Amino acid sequence: MAFLNRRKSLVGLDVGSECIKALEISQERGDFLITGYGQIDVNSEDAKEDAINELLRTCSFKTKKVASAVSGRSLIVRFLNIVEMPEDNLNNAIRYEADKYIPFDIDNVLLDCQKLEDTTGLSKNEMKVILVAVKREIVDDQYQLLQNCGLQPVLIDVDAFALSNAFEFTRMVNGEMNAEGKITALVDIGGKKTCINILRGHESLFTREIYMGGSDLTGYIAKKTGLETFESEELKRNPGDKADDVTEAILPGIEEIGSEINLSFDYFENQYENNVEEIYLSGGGGRVTGLDEALEKIFERRTMTWNPVEGIGVDPDLVDAELLIENSPSLAVVTGLASRIVEKTW
Numbered sequence: 001m002a003f004l005n006r007r008k009s010l011v012g013l014d015v016g017s018e019c020i021k022a023l024e025i026s027q028e029r030g031d032f033l034i035t036g037y038g039q040i041d042v043n044s045e046d047a048k049e050d051a052i053n054e055l056l057r058t059c060s061f062k063t064k065k066v067a068s069a070v071s072g073r074s075l076i077v078r079f080l081n082i083v084e085m086p087e088d089n090l091n092n093a094i095r096y097e098a099d100k101y102i103p104f105d106i107d108n109v110l111l112d113c114q115k116l117e118d119t120t121g122l123s124k125n126e127m128k129v130i131l132v133a134v135k136r137e138i139v140d141d142q143y144q145l146l147q148n149c150g151l152q153p154v155l156i157d158v159d160a161f162a163l164s165n166a167f168e169f170t171r172m173v174n175g176e177m178n179a180e181g182k183i184t185a186l187v188d189i190g191g192k193k194t195c196i197n198i199l200r201g202h203e204s205l206f207t208r209e210i211y212m213g214g215s216d217l218t219g220y221i222a223k224k225t226g227l228e229t230f231e232s233e234e235l236k237r238n239p240g241d242k243a244d245d246v247t248e249a250i251l252p253g254i255e256e257i258g259s260e261i262n263l264s265f266d267y268f269e270n271q272y273e274n275n276v277e278e279i280y281l282s283g284g285g286g287r288v289t290g291l292d293e294a295l296e297k298i299f300e301r302r303t304m305t306w307n308p309v310e311g312i313g314v315d316p317d318l319v320d321a322e323l324l325i326e327n328s329p330s331l332a333v334v335t336g337l338a339s340r341i342v343e344k345t346w
Contacts, residue, residue: 009035009063010154012162012337013052013146018042018191018215019284020051023331024061025312025338032173032341033313036061037324052149060318066151067337070142071159071195074135076102077207079116084127087115094131102133109133117203120272130204132158155340159333160197160207163188166308166336167280168202174311185276187261188332189283189291191215194257195333196264198276206268210260214285217250217257224249237287247290254291258298265299279303284330308335 009026024036038059042051078101085093094113099106116128139156146153157165163186171177180201188195190213198206214236221232225245239246265276279299281292296303307328312335314321324331 007062008341009061009065010338010341011036011061011063011066011151012334012339013066013068013151014162014334014337015048015052015068015142015145016042016190016284017193019330020048020055021327021331021334022052022055022059022061023309023334023338024059024063025335025341026062026315027341031313033315034309034324035315035318037319039327039330049145049148052145052151056149056151064150064152065154066146067155067157067340068142068146068153069157069159069162069333069337070134070138071193071209072138074104074138075158075209076104076131076133077158077160078131078133079205080129080131081122081126082129084125090115090129094129098131098133101131104133104135108136110136110139116205118200118205120205134158157337157340158207159188159195160209161204162333162336163195163282164197164199164202164204164336165339166332167199167306169335169339169342170306170308170310170312172342183272183274183277185265185279186332187279187281187283189213189257189281189285191285194261194283194285196261198264198268200272200274205272206264208264210257210264212253212257212260214283214287217253217285217288220253221246221249239289243289246288247294250288251294254288254294255298258295261295262299276301280306282306282308282329282332284327287329305329306332308332 007026007028009024011024014021019041021039026033026035036059038055040051040055042048112132114130118128143153184199186197192213192215194210194213196208197204218233218236221236222229269275292303292305308331309328
């Protein structure tokens, strides 16, 4: 019966401020395979639709079903302690709570929430939930953009949670498990923002976006060398025999970003009375030789770059495996989006 062997596929689409990435994961009889990948630089909001269409033309994706994500200042994530209640009542009840925490008109936002297992700081008859709110127009615009490109949006996630989904998915594929109770920080340094997600085991306990990223490091190189921005970006990625000069130029920027990240760690550790034990770095904005070592000195704890596509099979007839690996540090969010194929809720 041939239909029992049908392959199911989902495209993750990370629409960034400077680069759009697409990654397709397919599942057949329990095995996962990367069956499509591409990325393209984008220099303006108006250019995004054309850029996505170009990706679709050059990548042989097997499906039009796509998962994407939103981020930015129009997105609010809060971790709340509320009166314990059945989960069936949670979505209705949270609207009354949300007004206290959201600086937008409640009628113009989309809300979602989820109960957490964590019980830190709870009083009797309380529970902890994640509240996510985003301006409706942001989601509508993203949805319309995808439809304009002939895609079928099946879900729109949040960058921070896509990051943790990628981490969990990669560990699952490689047969690894987070130690129960271990505190891990995921730090994704993008072009113009840095996304932080702190996990205990598999559960998110803290997220934050810092509006600094790789473009700031590029700016430090341009200032130091007098080069144009595009030349400074190329030098940052491929310093060659000027590695020491690049490191010296960007050090103030690394210290600035590292200091902001450390403030987030301090806040989390004061709230939960637990220390962040390990830090995993990703993101195209942080593609600087020795960045993990430099940040490890600032954080004073184990810091490493991780590969979100490690262990996932690749179809060599459809995907340039060398290009995939070369760009793998920047693929955490898009991998997390495509990994939603596991849930089969769409």
